[in-house]
Amino acid sequence: MADSANQHEDHNILRGAPAPSPPVQSQLEQLKSILDSLSEFVCRFTVDGVYTYVNAAYAQLSHKRPEEMIGQPVLPLIRDDGVRALLADLMANPRRLMHKHVYHFSDSKVISDEWTEEPIYDDQGRIVEFQSVGRDISAAVIAQEAQRQAESDYHLLARNLPDTAVFIYDQELRCRLADGPLLTQMGFTQKFFEGHPIAEVALADLAEVTQANFRAVLTGERRTFESRFMDRDLLTSVAPIQDDSGQVIRGLVLVQDVTERKKIERDALRSALEHETASLLASFIRDTSHDLRTPLSIIVTNTYLLRRTSTEAKQVERLDLIDRQVKRLERLINELHLMSSLDATESNDLNRQPLDLHQLIQGVAKTNNNPLIEKNQSLTLHLDPDTTPILYADESQLVLVVMNLIENAHLYSAEGMPIEVRTQTHPDCVTLQVIDQGEGIEADHLPHIFDRFYKVDAARSTNRGGAGLGLAIVRRIVMLHGGKVYVDSQPGQGSIFTVELPLNPINQMHG
Ligand code: ADP
Numbered sequence: 001m002a003d004s005a006n007q008h009e010d011h012n013i014l015r016g017a018p019a020p021s022p023p024v025q026s027q028l029e030q031l032k033s034i035l036d037s038l039s040e041f042v043c044r045f046t047v048d049g050v051y052t053y054v055n056a057a058y059a060q061l062s063h064k065r066p067e068e069m070i071g072q073p074v075l076p077l078i079r080d081d082g083v084r085a086l087l088a089d090l091m092a093n094p095r096r097l098m099h100k101h102v103y104h105f106s107d108s109k110v111i112s113d114e115w116t117e118e119p120i121y122d123d124q125g126r127i128v129e130f131q132s133v134g135r136d137i138s139a140a141v142i143a144q145e146a147q148r149q150a151e152s153d154y155h156l157l158a159r160n161l162p163d164t165a166v167f168i169y170d171q172e173l174r175c176r177l178a179d180g181p182l183l184t185q186m187g188f189t190q191k192f193f194e195g196h197p198i199a200e201v202a203l204a205d206l207a208e209v210t211q212a213n214f215r216a217v218l219t220g221e222r223r224t225f226e227s228r229f230m231d232r233d234l235l236t237s238v239a240p241i242q243d244d245s246g247q248v249i250r251g252l253v254l255v256q257d258v259t260e261r262k263k264i265e266r267d268a269l270r271s272a273l274e275h276e277t278a279s280l281l282a283s284f285i286r287d288t289s290h291d292l293r294t295p296l297s298i299i300v301t302n303t304y305l306l307r308r309t310s311t312e313a314k315q316v317e318r319l320d321l322i323d324r325q326v327k328r329l330e331r332l333i334n335e336l337h338l339m340s341s342l343d344a345t346e347s348n349d350l351n352r353q354p355l356d357l358h359q360l361i362q363g364v365a366k367t368n369n370n371p372l373i374e375k376n377q378s379l380t381l382h383l384d385p386d387t388t389p390i391l392y393a394d395e396s397q398l399v400l401v402v403m404n405l406i407e408n409a410h411l412y413s414a415e416g417m418p419i420e421v422r423t424q425t426h427p428d429c430v431t432l433q434v435i436d437q438g439e440g441i442e443a444d445h446l447p448h449i450f451d452r453f454y455k456v457d458a459a460r461s462t463n464r465g466g467a468g469l470g471l472a473i474v475r476r477i478v479m480l481h482g483g484k485v486y487v488d489s490q491p492g493q494g495s496i497f498t499v500e501l502p503l504n505p506i507n508q509m510h511g
Pocket of ligand 1: 408409412436438439440441449450454455456457466467468469470471472495
């Protein structure tokens with residue numbers, strides 16, 4: 001820092017006073033050249049308004065050289081009336097003064113300056129001069145104006161989007177702009193959001209999801225999410241705003257009130273469901289009443305005839321008939337009950353345990369083969385040798401799958417036709433096939449045979465099979481176990497039903 005004697009000499013040289021000693025002279029020259037190299041405008045003038053120093057940038061403002069200006073009165077050189085009045089007042093009433101000016105030129109060029117006038121005191125504390133420093137702030141003013149314009153455009157846009165609120169937030173997740181009719185409709189003001197970090201203003205239970213999504217958008221992603229707030233359904237879309245270089249500088253948020261739309265969607269869904277339910281119920285009643293009525297009418301007729309039958313042999317015959325129809329009814333009711341309980345079952349509800357599929361098949365083959373023997377049909381098991389396919393499954397349900405498929409093969413094959421069960425073990429699944437050489441299924445029917453109540457030949461199958469629920473039950477059980485079932489069939493040649501089941505996933509999961 002220069003001492004006071006030097007400072008005193010500085011004043012002198014700047015005023016053009018007698019030349020100082022050579023070293024001081026060279027320092028002052030350096031200082032002068034530094035001041036001349038500044039883009040800021042620097043000058044000094046006495047309290048009487050006479051320039052004692054101007055740097056190159058300042059002189060340039062008046063299109064003069066610094067030497068021409070030193071010693072000249074300040075006020076005549078100031079072109080702007082306002083500034084001239086301000087400086088005259090400063091001289092009459094010396095103080096520190098800061099002021100900004102915007103100059104509009106005829107070529108529509110606009111220049112903005114920012115000035116500070118500082119009083120300079122002598123040793124006795126009297127103001128002897130003013131030092132004035134100014135800088136061109138046009139670029140900053142233009143940038144500010146552009147931003148103001150952009151913000152006002154955003155406000156305009158936001159206010160004209162019906163049922164919408166628009167927000168812009170910055171890298172610090174601070175809300176820079178909030179507007180739109182939805183804000184007012186929900187009782188919020190712009191001030192509630194603008195300038196505040198999202199974390200402060202995000203609605204408690206939405207804060208986490210909001211922040212996570214907003215942050216992701218700042219890395220260039222787009223996000224859309226739904227939320228419910230104040231009995232409204234809100235759809236929020238967040239997108240990045242990029243600068244010219246493609247860098248994300250802000251996030252743009254559009255919050256739309258979609259309550260009405262959602263309500264219409266819900267109503268439409270509800271009425272579609274009601275319609276669907278009604279038509280399902282109607283077809284259920286139609287299908288089951290037919291399946292119930294047939295055995296019931298056989299029972300009613302035979303009971304009536306039984307009362308009028310005198311011979312014991314005839315009575316036994318009728319009782320057998322009644323017995324068969326009662327069993328059929330019982331089976332239908334059991335299947336209906338099973339189907340509805342399977343409908344209500346989730347995969348997690350299954351009573352699973354590790355079980356050996358081969359053992360299960362052998363068990364079914366041993367216990368249920370009377371009807372096959374009656375029809376002189378052989379049942380051969382070709383179980384993949386050297387493997388033990390362990391499933392994690394509900395045993396009673398898988399028994400039903402195997403039984404239903406074997407029973408169908410038996411029912412829809414002529415006397416003496418062979419039936420085979422094959423398995424093949426793969427790395428993560430096992431396939432089970434039930435193969436018959438029976439009547440097969442026409443291609444038209446194939447896509448439907450797993451549908452509930454679907455019978456290929458409704459008239460004929462009343463005497464065989466059930467109500468068309470067997471394969472629907474098979475499919476539901478297989479799906480609950482994470483597997484699939486499909487069929488290959490050629491009319492007159494036979495059918496292959498294939499069930500694919502995952503091998504014990506728990507064991508695989510635990511390595
Ligand atoms: P159901 O319980 O009445 O037998 P399913 O759902 O088991 O009904 O079978 C639906 C239809 O698929 C049956 O009506 C039958 O026509 C046909 N079908 C099922 N399995 C076979 C098969 N192995 N061979 C030929 N047709 C079959």
